[in-house]
Amino acid sequence: MRTSLEESMCDLFAECLDIETVSATDDFFDVGGHSLLAAEVVARISTEFNVNLKLRDFFRNPTVAHVCELIAEQDGAVLGERA
Template sequence: MASERPIDHADYEITLCEMFADLLECDAVATDDDFFVLGGHSLLATRLVNRIAAELNADIALKTVFENPTVAELAERLSEGRRPVGLPALRPHRPALTPAPPEKGEPG
């Protein structure tokens, strides 16, 4: 069973520093370093959003990275939407799929 302990702000900062460093191929990243000043661009920002979703179980919009480009700012946004570890992110409701109507001449 997954832990119910919420991720705290410091945990987000540590993990985001590691993600920034990995994606940007830097030795180390500080909490006040700007993703884009360090060489990030829209494609790497998309990869960052996907890693945040996969590793932190948090859904953020790409726009959030552009508006909050430092580790500290992004960690703050993630902390605002805090939820227990292991719980899935809320997803928009998707309608059920229905079968296509039969082609002419096929039994229906």
């Protein structure tokens, strides 16, 4: 079962790639992505989800599922800092 974050992220990937759908396990680069689109996706993710995603982390983890994990890790770190 996908989370709302995964659904939103799949939509964002698909929109940037100009394709109909992207699954949580599709590799961004295998479904048509390239470095310039990756930079655009990272910028949009950072802005729309208010996170600090680095381009190098995206290149190492180019699937929706992995990006969502990175975001969750950041959320956990932020929550830990606030506590």
